[in-house]
Amino acid sequence: MRFRTLFPLAVAMISILAVARITHSQDFYFYLDSVYYVNPSDETIAVQFDTTSPELHLLSEFMARNVCLDSSVEVEVIGRGFYRFGIQSGCTYVTTAAALAADPDVHRVTPTYVSPEDGSDFNVTDLVSVQFDENLSVDSCLAIISAYGLTLADSCIYRHNLWWCALADSIVESPLPYGNDLHVLPETEWSSATMFDAPALMSEPSDPYFLNQYYLKNTGQNGGTPGVDIDAATAWDLSQGGGIRIAVLDNGVAPHAELAPPRLMAGWDFVGSSLEFGWKWENGDDDPTPGAEKNHGMACAGIIGAAHNGVGIAGISPGSEFVPIKITDDGTSLPADQRPIVNAIYLAYAMGAQVISNSWGYPTTGYRTDVAHAIRYVTDPCTRPVPGSGRPGVIMVFSSGNGADDAAGGPYVVFPANMPNTVSVGAVDKNGTRWDYSNYGSALDLVAPSGQEGNQAGIPDGDVWTTDQEATLGWNPLITGVLPDETSDIDFTAKFGGTSAACPQVAGIAALLLSRRPDLQYGCAPYMTMREIVRNSATDAGNPGWDQYYGAGIANAYRALLSVIHGDVDKNGFVDATDLSILIDVCFFGQPMPYEYSLGDMDCNGFVDATDLAFEVDLVFFGWGPPEPCFLYY
Numbered sequence: 225m226r227f228r229t230l231f232p233l234a235v236a237m238i239s240i241l242a243v244a245r246i247t248h249s250q251d252f253y254f255y256l257d258s259v260y261y262v263n264p265s266d267e268t269i270a271v272q273f274d275t276t277s278p279e280l281h282l283l284s285e286f287m288a289r290n291v292c293l294d295s296s297v298e299v300e301v302i303g304r305g306f307y308r309f310g311i312q313s314g315c316t317y318v319t320t321a322a323a324l325a326a327d328p329d330v331h332r333v334t335p336t337y338v339s340p341e342d343g344s345d346f347n348v349t350d351l352v353s354v355q356f357d358e359n360l361s362v363d364s365c366l367a368i369i370s371a372y373g374l375t376l377a378d379s380c381i382y383r384h385n386l387w388w389c390a391l392a393d394s395i396v397e398s399p400l401p402y403g404n405d406l407h408v409l410p411e412t413e414w415s416s417a418t419m420f421d422a423p424a425l426m427s428e429p430s431d432p433y434f435l436n437q438y439y440l441k442n443t444g445q446n447g448g449t450p451g452v453d454i455d456a457a458t459a460w461d462l463s464q465g466g467g468i469r470i471a472v473l474d475n476g477v478a479p480h481a482e483l484a485p486p487r488l489m490a491g492w493d494f495v496g497s498s499l500e501f502g503w504k505w506e507n508g509d510d511d512p513t514p515g516a517e518k519n520h521g522m523a524c525a526g527i528i529g530a531a532h533n534g535v536g537i538a539g540i541s542p543g544s545e546f547v548p549i550k551i552t553d554d555g556t557s558l559p560a561d562q563r564p565i566v567n568a569i570y571l572a573y574a575m576g577a578q579v580i581s582n583s584w585g586y587p588t589t590g591y592r593t594d595v596a597h598a599i600r601y602v603t604d605p606c607t608r609p610v611p612g613s614g615r616p617g618v619i620m621v622f623s624s625g626n627g628a629d630d631a632a633g634g635p636y637v638v639f640p641a642n643m644p645n646t647v648s649v650g651a652v653d654k655n656g657t658r659w660d661y662s663n664y665g666s667a668l669d670l671v672a673p674s675g676q677e678g679n680q681a682g683i684p685d686g687d688v689w690t691t692d693q694e695a696t697l698g699w700n701p702l703i704t705g706v707l708p709d710e711t712s713d714i715d716f717t718a719k720f721g722g723t724s725a726a727c728p729q730v731a732g733i734a735a736l737l738l739s740r741r742p743d744l745q746y747g748c749a750p751y752m753t754m755r756e757i758v759r760n761s762a763t764d765a766g767n768p769g770w771d772q773y774y775g776a777g778i779a780n781a782y783r784a785l786l787s788v789i790h791g792d793v794d795k796n797g798f799v800d801a802t803d804l805s806i807l808i809d810v811c812f813f814g815q816p817m818p819y820e821y822s823l824g825d826m827d828c829n830g831f832v833d834a835t836d837l838a839f840e841v842d843l844v845f846f847g848w849g850p851p852e853p854c855f856l857y858y
Contacts, residue, residue: 540732686721
């Protein structure tokens, strides 16, 4: 620790440091004992408006009278009354700042600082972060802060003597030199201008095939329409499904670099090697791996939860665990006997699955009673012998069916997807148009982007990228071949499709939601069901509102998460005093909401006001439950 001297020495140094500040030839900041040089950007600039001036209703008017501001650059809200504007070509930071300083509505202008080493940038406002020596008294801290023309803005409750200080109104320059001056005082461990820069929390995975996963983020790749996706990349900033257990009922899941133990748990094979001896049905074995040329279950599991590990693809819920349960033999069909499927459903429930993904279904709408009762029991705790008893319900997601274009089939949603206890998912293409094979009807909940279904021989023919069995097992290269599958990496496939690929996307979204709001598992009053949440948060498609072809629209992971985390206005995973402080600034001091405005609309009436603040107080200080989901996005 740096040698500490008495507080009066710090005050005596202030005038010396003030002179030294003027002589700096280049802007810089300290980290530990190193100096990092930065330059003011000539591309963007931050402006804090004079709080005593009338509210600026139209930023366009302000920009029109300041010719160096570039109206083609989107205005960004930084916080604390600061807005970030683009600078016109031909203008510099110096000339733009000088012109803005003369504007009567402007209080302070600060640069966007750019590192000359890597081009990275950060914003500053009027705040300085100071970590004083832990042994320094509060009075001494306040005296130093006051001597520098600063006022206390906030403090950290988890670290003693960490303070955030605001520049006095009389100071109109950048806080960067003030942080530097405080840093060299013997009474401080460190200090810096508070940097405002949104962290990247897995919004763009480094997994190389993520760029091909249009269903997660559609940028127009391969002829698609940008934005026709489930908005997964944005949703990962809010949740990655940690702590949620998902069962995949299918033709098996094997260990894979993307789905490795302990995330991939021990499972069960109910039919893979079993035979029926007279009246007795043998209960399978503990090996749920797929047959040599099978990959349907692997493909589904990869969509749901492939790891974000820098290789292969990216899954929707990379923090979740998986229970692999095999319900088909190594042939081509589900068993006619309901018992394996019923046992599989109850086993998934017994193993603690919170979400069950089912990319399968019967060819018609008729209920199979054993299966229907099993689904009803595990999904809805309110229908058990003692309503509300036992553990909460399981979210079961089903494919709507691939037979709408089949003369022997029908347009209806098949069983069990047509049950009110399940979530039924149809398929649209990368342009948002319903696939002609995708079953539709009154029981359809929503759709998700997918590819062409497999051909009549069971050979996959879609364009959804996901996991294959490793090495030479699975579809690639035994079924599709290496080159037709668009990659020489035979541990992955680019040939999945059908409503089979749509269903696991919604299962992954359900896991993201439960990770943030585990209470949603209860699925009965006073809780809104998962089915209602994913429907109400979908992006409308087809006719306005719900329709039989698209249901409520295209599943949207980000909107679904926003709908259930109201009160967490800074989107950090917690509802705490920081969120309350932000709402106070918004309601009483006219500060902008730092993120989505709707997150502060606790009563979902279209406004953020004192009523919402009262809700937030109840959440933070009195432990009241979270508000009902709200489906306003603005």
